[in-house]
Amino acid sequence: ENVLTQSPGPLSLSPGDTATLSCRASQSVNTHLAWYQQKLRQAPRLLIYAASSRAPGIPDRFSGSGSGTDFTLTISRLEPEDSAVYYCQQYGSSPQSFGQGTKLEIK
């Protein structure tokens, strides 16, 4: 199984800052990687697919990069509403798998 490891641990930043979230795969997934945002008591929402393509309706403050085994989600100009847990997911090898999540707090 392809294990995804997300870092850092819980992250606390201020409005206007930039958040950099990492996802590392144990095996290459090419660019078959997605990012999701999950707010408290809500379903996950797709942010990024194919490593760097924004899903419809997602602000350009959210950007993704990477290929192979190392990926990054960058959130610029942080807003209080960005407080959430962010998950990466790989679909380059079977079975698909999720990272353990990174909790982002905006205070």
Added chain:
Amino acid sequence: QVQLVESGGGLVKPGGSLRLSCVVSGFSFRDFHMSWIRQAPGKGLEWVSYISAGSLNIDYADSVKGRFAISRDNAKSSLFLEMNSLRPEDTAVYYCAKGWETQFDFWGQGVMVTVSS
């Protein structure tokens, strides 16, 4: 707009059964693979099962293989998950989601399943 609405959750004793349903609207259900994904309380996301558009291909996570069965009714735009021999570790919010071998671009709101005596 796209909507996925799950139902059928609840409290069940260990060894019991439940059937989850997910009714879809807003896209051509019959053309897309569908999945169930779960999230235990305070934990991360775990893929549970998928079914191809025409029901020819099905797969399960090892943790549920032999106990859960996925199916779909394309005429009714509905996805199902039959869960048998339930265990306390199956306690989770269960989401239906559009996709397999790709990103999950639409999710339901989730339904809670609690397995406890």
